[in-house]
Amino acid sequence: MIVLMDDEAAELRRIIDEGLLYPVFQPIVDFRVRAILGYEALIRGPQDSPLQFPDALFGTAKACNLALELEHACREASLRAFAAQRLPGRLFLNVTPGCLLDPLMMNGHTRALLAELGIAPNRIVIELTENQQITDLPGIQEALQNYRGRGFQIAIDDLGEGFANLRMWSEVRPEFVKIDKHFVHGIADDRIKYHFVRAMQDLAEICNASLVAEGIERREDFCCIRDMGIACGQGYFIARPEPVPLRQLPPAALSALANQQLSLTPSGLVLGKMPTARTLLREIEPVPIDACNSLVIARFEADPKLDVLPVVDGRQPIGLINRHSMIDRFARPFQKELFGRKSCELFMEHAPLVVDQHATIQQLAMMLSLAPKHYLFDGFIVTDEGGYLGVGSSHDLMATITEMQISAARYANPLTQLPGNVPINEHIDRMLASDGEFVAAYVDIDNFKPYNDTYGYRRGDDVIQLLGRLTGEAADARCDFVGHIGGDDFFVIFQSADWEMRCWQLVRSFAEAMDGMLSAEERARGGYMAENRRGEFVFQQLPTLSIGVVKIAPGECESHREVAAAASAAKKQAKKRAKNPAADSLAGSVFVERRRPGGADAPRSMLRVLN
Incomplete structure (x- = not known):
């Protein structure tokens, strides 16, 4: 065993001394601008050597107390290869916390090497790896502050693999945070992983950090990560690590990017064709x-x-x-x-x-x-x-x-600040022009006028604002468009696949919120006494929701007028059921028009009522 260790140590020493390390580079794509942000440098030993692959290489270095020396050699080999190929963008260099504090890292050698190679420090991202226990966090923070002052950026690797890098995130405030591949692989089919990554995304937005999803191997995961709004990604689906890496995105990645759902602004205010x-x-x-x-x-x-x-x-x-x-x-x-x-x-x-x-x-x-x-x-x-x-x-x-914001504000509903009729119509036309399938939902409050007349416009406005907020929460802000037609009428353009569940979620949420606004007596009665239009003092049902839904297939409609007419007709069918005297204490109704114009064998419309 000792002889074997001595042989491996001698082989490792030969590899370092003779400069036999060779780096490979894996592209990192920036989803936001559909371009390669930069490359992560990975290292390999000589081909057909027992130390060819990283696990054996670094495992031997650790066992032989050559880890720091190997890491410095890897860094220099990566920088020289990056400069020799004139690769564009940033270079992500893996650095362990121990190496970061090593005198060889702090003695100006790296700065001199960058100057020799003509690489600006702002192109280098120091990627901290969590493969060893961090014992001197204040020292690491001081070292990183020194590097930041010279233009370097910082990344934390494998978020989610351990707890130490969560602490590092809060203490170091890196520019990039890499999501561990465990949470990325299969995310398109796993709601738990999806919500974990969404939580990471919320933290990243607060900390002004860009997330990088590692280990993207499937087209479905690539599209899911992109549609979630994650900044960057890397993995075999994009490109494998190569000594001479791709400088342009491969056809598979470009094809997946081209199939992106119609984008929305964060506020939903989309006027005409989105500028690019x-x-x-x-x-x-x-x-x-x-x-x-x-x-x-x-x-x-x-x-x-x-x-x-x-x-x-x-x-x-x-x-x-x-x-x-x-x-x-x-x-x-x-x-x-x-x-x-x-x-x-x-x-x-x-x-x-x-x-x-x-x-x-x-x-x-x-x-x-x-x-x-x-x-x-x-x-x-x-x-x-x-x-x-x-x-x-x-x-x-x-x-x-600025022009878009002014234009959007001009057409926003003053009560809810949601897009009004003009942007709603323009967005529908934009959806039709994209030849994509979507769902139009017309949302209306039943029994709203007597409630507004009885309790006053201020309380009525509260209900309308409540519905606007709940509608926005029920929709997927990344792909669904929420508009306010006026009064108590709202319009939603769904691209999300689970649109029907979202409609029922809205009906239930509105019923629960209205219940919380009632007095104990009103809640017990399920309504209130008020004058009707003829001046008669009668029992009035509480406001509920009626939602009329129509699925729009490519080429089925030519303009927003046809879509609006179909959705309005579906809404009337939903309201008819809501007004049915036999249906007491209803929380709301959703009518889904599933018929296709001219389709003799098309399925019938569907009406469901929530009790």
Whole structure:
């Protein structure tokens, strides 16, 4: 056994000394902008060696007390390979807490290596791994603060695998948090995993951190993670780790991204066609990677309105040069003589914000709000399946968002602040144009007028606002659209598959909320005494909900008018049943129109009543 250990130690020493470690890189996709954010560096030993794979490599290093030395060698090999291939975006480097505090990490060697390789610190993400007990959290915080001050970003690996990284999250406040693959694999079919990740997402929003879902191996999980609004993902479905990794998203990932459900704004205020990055596109002729700095300066001097110049390698964008930064540097003595003939790569931003042309305005705004400040000045590069199209400016982005907000506020219902008739109609037309299947639900309060007349408009407004809130809670904010037609009428466009359950949830929630607003006497009677329209003092039933629902298949309707008419007819059928004298103490009704126009063998409509 001792002989075997000595052999492994000698082999490991040979691998480190002879530089036989080779890194592989796995792409990390940014769902928000449909582009590769960067790469995680992983390490391998020599092929066909007993130490080829990470478990054996690092297990032997730990047993032989060479763990820190191996980790430093891995870091240097990864940085050199990343620079040699001129890979775009960020580099995620795995670092153990013990290595973070090692003198070799703190003695300036890493800083000198980055300068030698021409890699800016803001492109490096230190990914803390939880494979050893953390004994000096204050020391780690101090070290991380030092790295942050130099431009590095921080990530925590495998959230959910242990409790220590939850504490690390609260103490360190990383820019990225990686979700353990256990919670990602099968999430599309597992509601428990789904809700765990939703809880992580809520924490991430509070902490201004971007989540990265690891271990995505299935298309279904990829789509689920994306539709949940998780920022980033990585896994075999996107790409396996390779020595020469993909620089563009593979067809399978692009196809899954293209099938995304119709997006909604966080507030639901969608007016007309949702603006995308292509809306902000400015076509600027890029410069090739081998262009000299003198050529770049000449381009800026020839066009005073040119604020940035994109740098490409073929069709692939790899950098962005800021006008003011470039001219300021060359204004210093001897800079033109020293650097004029050298490649423009020397002064470009190596990790610009690169977005797909289909990225929405909201996604862009979120990205810029979380990005370093200089991104606001540089703007972003717009691509089509990884190929350069042009650039967009933050100024134009802010102007577009302001215009959207003003327009949305103009059409919002003043009582609930939900979209009114105009945005409802425009969203329906947008759904029809997308040729996707959806469900239209017309929500109305029964027995509302006598309640409003008896208790006053203030209490009536409380009921309407209550229904607006409950309708928003019953809908899925990621894909369902909630609008307020006016008065006590609401309209929901469902894309969620469990729309029927959500309708019944709304009926029950409204009945329970109304019950809580009643006095003990009203609750015991199930109603109240009030005048009717003829001035007679009679018993009045409590307000309940009627929901008329119609399923709209692709090509079934041509405009929002047809959808509104069909939903209105379904709502009338629901209200007829609610007014049936034989149906006492009803909490509400849902009528689902399942017939298809012109379908002789179509199933009949369905009416259900909640008692």
